[in-house]
Amino acid sequence: MEIQEKVIFEEELDVNFLNDIKKASLCEEIDRCIQCGTCTSSCPNAEYMDYSPRKIIAMIKGGFKDQVLKSFTPWLCSSCYNCQVRCPSKIKITDIMYALKRKAIAENVYPVRFPIAVMDKEMDKILTTSGRSSELWLMLNLFLKTLNPLGLLKMAPLGLNLLKTGRLSLKKESIKNKKQLRKLLKSVKGGT
Amino acid sequence: MNNYIYYPGCSAKTNAKHYEESILPVFKELGFDLEEMEDWNCCGATATMSVDEKKVAAINGRILSLAETAKKDILAPCAACYLSLKKANSFLTGGTDQAAEILARLKDIGLEYKGTIEVKHPLEVLINEIGLEKIKEKVQRKLSGLKVACYYGCQVVRPFTNFDDPDYPESMDKLIQALGAEPVEYAAKTRCCGGALAANLEEVGSKLNYILIKEAVKKGADVITTLCPLCLFNLEIMQSKIAKKYQVNIKMPILFFSQLMGLAFGLPKEDLGFSRSLIPLKAMWKKLENGGANEQ
Structure with missing residues (x-):
């Protein structure tokens, strides 16, 4: 050693x-x-x-x-x-x-392809635009951003099982009053 | 008698539908007609907290003020929602300049929050408000013979330790006992499942969940019940990975405590979301049949 x-x-x-x-x-x-x-x-x-x-x-x-x-x-x-x-x-x-x-x-120094950091950022993005999280879209974005198509492939059987049991929604979830939420989030921006 | 508005959170509408499908009828049976909050937004869970502190306070502030407009306290079954809302509530009512700023921004979009709302978990209401006696009265079909490992996970018992112990809580065990089932001594009951880490970092996730399931198996549990959508999800999906990594054959059913309540209350089995389980429940049904037979 x-x-x-x-x-x-x-x-x-x-x-x-x-x-x-x-x-x-x-x-x-x-x-x-x-x-x-x-x-x-x-x-x-x-x-x-x-x-x-x-x-x-x-x-x-x-x-x-x-x-x-x-x-x-x-x-x-x-x-x-x-x-x-x-x-x-x-x-x-x-x-x-x-x-x-x-x-x-x-400060953009987080471990770049580390899935958790990317996931947090992606989820934040999704809910800033739509107000609710959509698991399927979150996972898709995550695997794209972490350049991990194999990971996505490995998730396929699970995805199918979730679909079969009615536990995976294909649509993008969203709130009605998105305008209100966006206005709010825009006005509080800048905090870390 | 109903002072609560139901805040489902994102999971109860997707991968944890069976939580909603069981918690609503169970509460109805106990006299609580839970109305869903109009146009609720996501709490941000652990993700937004990792990105922007002000945003978390703002989005949770929106939820709290919607509840205040409805003049009802929030009932939040999801552990992450429960914690996020409680945390934001204590921040927004803390009287700091930062809180005042968020409250002002909420006012700008027509939402005022005076700080009158309490956030509660269903388990807390079941134990402290409704009470075990009333729950026992509602039991039509005792779950005799069923051994249950009650798994609390993290965020309902920590860091806000309002209604139970952060290390060794017992409220769910008492509840399960009231249904006629037998809670096992489960030392791992508040050990972490990995949360959002588990599925993303398989090595970490499979180990954490193996510890939880192994302990339940060791204590002879037929099923693990939980109160958190993410815990349930992790405990289910990690079983195939655990089987591969540790060369074990485990088929441990993971259910929401409310599903067992509905079953014991005599509600139609088909309506309580049992078919959504990713783990076969055959052995559990058999045990329940036998348990009932032994009782007679």
Whole structure:
């Protein structure tokens, strides 16, 4: 095994990163982290993450903006809120993960072909235009955007089963008053 | 006596039709004629929250204000809707400048939200308002002999822990017991199914769901009941992947708790969406027949 030394120099760190994250809603308590690791031990997906939730918190506080925003960790958070209800310092860790996802998307540094990030963006698009989500169209867009036609093919048997049991709608769902919703969303645009 | 407006959410109209098909008649049986919210929009679930914070507050604000106009609290069966609406409600009534801005934008489109609405999950209403005694009275056909693993998933019990424990909730178990079935001790009851991750990242999804199903099998459960459309979906579709990856043969039926309620209330079986199950239910029906026979 080759041992590589990873050094990050102080000038590569972003001193404003912590404050940026704290500005997002429900993220202000992050300073109180005691690095106990309860979050990581409560996380069902920690083993798949490149940095554990505990490390991510420490890295936010340390200003490791680049590493944190490019990390897979936020995208592997399935929003189960286990860490959040257990954190002894009452830090809203799941909400911090959301803030990181938003920031990574806003700064266009999210893992590009990672399906979750793409799906979130596609679903957001669908419901901004129609007001309701349509699973079939969401999946189609997702596989197109992630350049994964094989994935679509693999989903075909499931799609058929869902059709057979009446659980897949082919039409694009939509609300009646789309105009009202669009006006609302246009007026609140710009928040991350 | 009905202070609730029904907010179905997108799933109850597509892949979780059987949730709606069972929850509405069950509530009707209990005296709640649930009217669907007029022109409701999607809550955004975990997706919009990952893209734009203000948008989430705005779209959920629209839903809350529609309920306020109807002068009724919201009944939201889907776990993601329940959480999104509760979260937005606490944000919009928090008195912050950010909240004031969203409320002002809602007003611009003719929707005012004063903050008078409560968001509830059907399970919460069944346990705390209707009560187990009344539910027991409605039972026509005890589900004797049926062993049930009650799976709560995440977002109904966390982070808003209004009516049950975030780690080891028991309300669904009590409900299932009131129907004459036997809830099994199910340690994985609030372990995550992977949510929107499961189907997209198969490696993660199959493992998480295998843990949930394996535990239920170990405890001798005939069926897993849940209260979340996405949990139900994941637990169903992952079974074929689990079979391949872990070389096991599992056919565990996954049902909404409300389907079993309807069955116990003596409502017509055909109307409760059992035919929508992706997993064969034969073994379960057989068990129920036998269970009934043993009882007599």
